[in-house]
Amino acid sequence: MKNFKNFLNEEFKDEGAVYHSSAVKFTEFKNKAVWFAFKKDHAIDGWYKNILDSGSEAFLYEAKFGELNIASESTAEIVELFNKNKLDIDKYTDRVINNPSASQMRKMPGTQLLIREGYDAFVFSDYDPRNTSHDLRALLVFNTNKKLKSLKIIKSDKPG
Numbered sequence: 001m002k003n004f005k006n007f008l009n010e011e012f013k014d015e016g017a018v019y020h021s022s023a024v025k026f027t028e029f030k031n032k033a034v035w036f037a038f039k040k041d042h043a044i045d046g047w048y049k050n051i052l053d054s055g056s057e058a059f060l061y062e063a064k065f066g067e068l069n070i071a072s073e074s075t076a077e078i079v080e081l082f083n084k085n086k087l088d089i090d091k092y093t094d095r096v097i098n099n100p101s102a103s104q105m106r107k108m109p110g111t112q113l114l115i116r117e118g119y120d121a122f123v124f125s126d127y128d129p130r131n132t133s134h135d136l137r138a139l140l141v142f143n144t145n146k147k148l149k150s151l152k153i154i155k156s157d158k159p160g
Contacts, residue, residue: 017064018037019038019042019154021058025057028148031146035140038137038139042136057157057158057159058156059156060153061151061153062150063144064150066147068147072122085109085113097124114142119142125137126138
C-alpha cells in the first residue's frame with residue numbers, strides 16, 4: 001500500500017493535498033467517489049473556472065488522505081489485472097473521464113474489480129480543463145470518507 005503523501009511527493013513534488021472543484025458547498029464527501037486534481041492551479045484555472053463560467057458559485061476544496069492503495073492505469077500490474085479479468089483498461093478510463101455519478105461509478109466492473117483487489121483510488125489521464133486538447137493526471141478516490149484526514153474550502157466565488 002502506498003502512502004498517499006509519499007506518492008504525491010514522488011510523482012508530483014506536492015504537499016500531500018489534492019483539490020476538488022464543485023458548484024456545491026459541503027463539509028464531507030459522504031462516502032462518494034470523487035475526482036481530484038493533483039495541482040491546485042489545474043483545479044483553479046480549469047474546473048473551478050469552468051464552474052464559474054457556467055454561472056454557478058464555485059468552491060475549491062483541499063483534501064488530505066491517509067494511506068491509500070493507489071492503482072494507476074499506466075502500470076503493467078493494473079493492465080494485467082484488467083486483462084486477466086477480461087476487462088479493458090482503456091474503456092474503463094474513458095468511462096471514468098466521462099464523469100459518471102458516484103452510484104454509476106460503483107457499479108462499473110472496473111471499479112468493482114479495483115475495490116475487490118484492495119485499491120482505494122485510481123490515477124488516470126484526464127482531459128486538461130484549461131485546454132481539452134491536452135491531458136493531465138487526475139485521481140479518483142472510490143470512497144473518500146474512508147481514508148480522508150482533512151477537508152477544507154480554500155477558495156469560493158460567485159459568478160460574475
